[in-house]
Amino acid sequence: MHWNQINFNNFIFTIYNCERSEFNKYIMANKPDNKRKKYRAPRGTSDYLPKRAAQLHYLDSQAAEIFERYGYRRIITPTFEDTDLFSRSIGESSDIVRKEMYTFNDKAGRSLTLRPEATAPVVRAYIEHKLHSEIKPVKLYYIGSMFRYERPQAGRYREFWQLGVEALGSPKPLIDAEVIVLLVDYLKSLALNDLVLHIGSMGDDKCRLPYTKKLRQELEPKAEAMCPDCQQRLKLNPLRVFDCKNKVCRAIIAEAPKITDNLCDECANHLVQVEKGIIGAGIKYQLDPTLVRGFDYYTRTTFEVRSPLLGAQSALGGGGRYDNLIAEYGGPATPAIGFALGMERVLLALEAEQVKLDIEISPDLFVAVVDNTDRPEAFRILTDLRRYGLAAEMDYMARSLRSQMKLADKLGSEFVIILGPDELKSGRVAIKNMATGAERKVSLDQIADSIKNLKSEPKGE
Ligand code: HAM
Secondary structure (H helix, E strand, O other): OOHHHHHHHHHHHHHHHOOHHHHHHHHHHOOOOOOOOOOOOOOOOOOOOHHHHHHHHHHHHHHHHHHHHOOOEEOOOOOEEEHHHHHHHHOOOOHHHHHHOEEEEOOOOOEEEEOOOOHHHHHHHHHHOOHHHOOOOEEEEEEEEEEOOOOOEOOEOOEEEEEEEEEEOOOOHHHHHHHHHHHHHHHHHOOOOOOEEEEEEOOOHHHHHHHHHHHHHHHHHHHHHOOHHHHHHHHHOHHHHHHOOOHHHHHHHHOOOOHHHOOOHHHHHHHHHHHHHHHHOOOOOEEOOOOOOOOOOOEEEEEEEEOHHHOOOOEEEEEEEOOOHHHHOOOOOOOEEEEEEEHHHHHHHHHHOOOOOOOOOOOOEEEEEOOHHHHHHHHHHHHHHHHOOOOEEEOOOOOOHHHHHHHHHHHOOOEEEEEOHHHHHHOEEEEEEOOOOOEEEEEHHHHHHHHHHHHHOOOOO
16 A cells, blocks of 8 residues: 555544544644645646536536437446445456555444446446346446546546446347447547547456466466566466566567457357447457456456557546356346446547537627616626526626626627616617627617527528
8 A cells, every 4th residue: 555545544534533623633733834835636636627627528418418319327326335345346456456446444444445436336236226127238327536546647547537338237249339339439429530449358257267277377487577567467367467568578478378269159259249230330440359457347348449649548448248246246147238438538539639629608698887887787687688598797897898898708708788878778778799790779678589589590690
């Protein structure tokens, strides 16, 4: 465990276990020079300011539209779960469980972990709420932030956002194809083009064990030349060696037997059927015999979509089948498959492909005033317009009329009205189109309808 993690655990532990006064004492005792201290977001986390937050929101709303078109319904699970939910499913030998979990004890001494991924929580919820009695496959999707204590770098964070789907209940290869096509179609709907889809298989209980034995036998005599991580992997789970980036290890592993050449007939046939489904959907892919993903729960199909433009952290999303997991948690034997994609990485890929997300939020109308005393009336009109469905703004900083016009322009407001004593007296106001300068006089109670009509007119008129 890294000292930072110990610190984090201790801190949470202390917060939960202190009486209020003791807590205050703790804060005072650990208080640095508060006048000088500049707080920053914790390492590996980010503030998503409105522009970035709007981009993430766009990814979410686009996903909701497409995932729901494919029949998936949203599920929301807690941000933290019992620690062993993750250690059992992800696997004791995985990097996530060995080094990356944010684990802490609560007041009652329970070991809890901030979710590093959402498949295990969805499976837990599926069993807990007996979703297996629903129409199968049960198709669910989620969005949420995940937590992994990784070394931060571009595309790799300690808190990051995932969008994912899980289809629970069908063993058929066509549902694998559906999930994979959904992942690719979603990314394409964002106008991403430079994508490479990798498909592999992890085999099942019948063929993976003999293959693992064969791989270990092949690699053990060469273990001394391999990196310490791979030596450890050989002991715990030899398949993980395929994840190694070390040059020497890679050269040794290149000669090793591949799982796709060692599948039993059922797994080999399953893979062929999945490929047929993907080809039928017109999607190109690479069969990747070295695609082993960092979780113990996978069986048969695995897949990953990568962006060649993203360097080391190139995986935008990935997933696979996990036919044993639900039974391992005490639920009815239920085959399942899903994927998750990293939303920050998708944004990085969009930037790398120079795709602009057209999500600037600007008002339809800016209500300017000539005289400060007209502001309450302007506010009343503004509120009516908003209630009517228009995005409307006014100034709250006592700006001059000239500055209000500049502000309207800066905000990108499409139209402006100027309320002055004349307008309020006559009950008529000019709606000014900021792009063309054209004006149209309307009565005060027709502003909203007029703007809706103006907005629906073809541009340039
Ligand atoms: P995963 O490959 O660990 O799979 O994560 C999915 C995606 O999350 C990755 O492809 C990547 O884009 C993003 N991601 C992972 N770690 C980080 C990080 N530290 N910083 C930024 N982005 C990251 C899973 O989580 C499985 N639960 C997927 C799944 C669903 N398998 C079956 N169902």
